[in-house]
Amino acid sequence: xxxxxxxxxxxxxxxxxxxxxxxxxxxxxxxxxxxxxxxxxxxxxxxxxxxxxxxxxxxxxxxxxxxxxxxxxxxxxxxxxxxxxxxxxxxxxxxxxxxxxxxxxxxxxxxxxxxxxxxxxxxxxxxxxxxxxxxxxxxxxxxxxxxxxxxxx
Numbered sequence: 001x002x003x004x005x006x007x008x009x010x011x012x013x014x015x016x017x018x019x020x021x022x023x024x025x026x027x028x029x030x031x032x033x034x035x036x037x038x039x040x041x042x043x044x045x046x047x048x049x050x051x052x053x054x055x056x057x058x059x060x061x062x063x064x065x066x067x068x069x070x071x072x073x074x075x076x077x078x079x080x081x082x083x084x085x086x087x088x089x090x091x092x093x094x095x096x097x098x099x100x101x102x103x104x105x106x107x108x109x110x111x112x113x114x115x116x117x118x119x120x121x122x123x124x125x126x127x128x129x130x131x132x133x134x135x136x137x138x139x140x141x142x143x144x145x146x147x148x149x150x151x152x153x
Contacts, residue, residue, distance in 0.1 A: 017045070017048060017128040017132075018049060018050060018121075018125075018128065019032065019036035019048070019049040019050070020049070020050045020052065021033060021036075022051075023051060023052070023053065033049060036049060037065060040065035044066055044070065044135075045066065045128075045132055046061055046065065046066060046128060047062045047063070047064065047065040048060070048124050048127065048131075050117070050120050050124060056099070056101075056113075056114045056116065056117075057115050057116070057117050057120045058111055058112070058113040058114070058115070058120075059112045059113075059115060059120045059123055059124050059127070060110070060111045061105075061109065061111070061124075061127055061131065062109045063107070063109065063131060064109070066135065070135045070138070072138075073107075073131075073134035073135070074107040075108065079107040079108060080107075082107040082131075083107040083110075085130060086103075086107060086110075087103055089123070089126050089127070089130070090112055091103075093122055093123050093126070094112075094115070094119060097116055097119065099114060100114065101113060101115050102114060107131070
């Protein structure tokens with residue numbers, strides 16, 4: 001059964017950035033992830049989810065949900081630079097625990113497995129900003145993007 005938990009304090013309640021689901025292989029979990037993907041596509045935001053397990057979680061991100069004209073920052077040299085920044089961020093945050101976690105992927109799609117839930121939420125929040133903010137900054141006047149600043153709401 002999918003388990004939805006409240007977002008960490010820095011996240012906006014009315015503008016969720018990440019779906020949290022218990023497991024990921026059950027029909028109910030898959031249905032939740034499909035609904036979340038559709039919502040991300042509709043909102044034009046990166047698709048981030050946290051799959052919970054007994055003790056550890058896996059953070060996944062996928063930018064397939066963003067408009068192709070907005071994905072320049074996750075492709076080519078800019079994408080390579082961004083994934084390096086994401087990896088550095090992950091290392092800084094994950095350094096607080098002795099458990100070995102695994103970062104895999106690119107700026108467009110990837111995962112971090114074997115994380116403690118509280119670290120996954122912190123990394124997800126940071127990764128969302130890293131993936132979304134370049135899109136918001138380059139938004140055309142006729143295609144405004146909502147802000148996800150913590151000061152809002």
